Amino acid sequence: MTRIQNKIRSTQIVRGPKAQKGSQTVQHALQRIENSAYLASMGDSSALIDVDTLKELANHTNFDAVRYVDRDGNNLSSDGQVCQIQDRSYLKRDVWGKWP
Incomplete structure (x- = not known):
């Protein structure tokens, strides 16, 4: 302490x-x-973002969980979950600039 x-x-x-x-x-x-x-x-480790990096970040901060979504819609979580969200309207709108 x-x-x-x-x-x-x-x-x-x-x-x-x-x-x-x-x-x-x-x-x-x-x-x-x-x-x-x-x-x-951590420096500029943006090229090295993976589940292990997110777990380490969650363990060394007071965040309950950490998520990272890349431009292709790969959604990584510090608890090990990986999913695809490229079909989500908010990703299309906010990242790719495609409006419905």
Whole structure:
């Protein structure tokens, strides 16, 4: 546990509900910083996106799950699911610019 996380925990115990609300805000900010730092440490690995990369990303951040969809409609999930979504209207519209 980091020094900041220890400080947050002690604030929650000592100060009550208002401090807990404030410390939750700080905790969420800390999580966003940690997520951003991890993503930045991955560098430009866009050519290396696969299920293992997504699992690693989910394990090292506070995201519950991570999904990646490429331009061809290949949908990869951090839980190992792989499916095709090239027939979805939102993909056709938003990625390929095809309107119904």
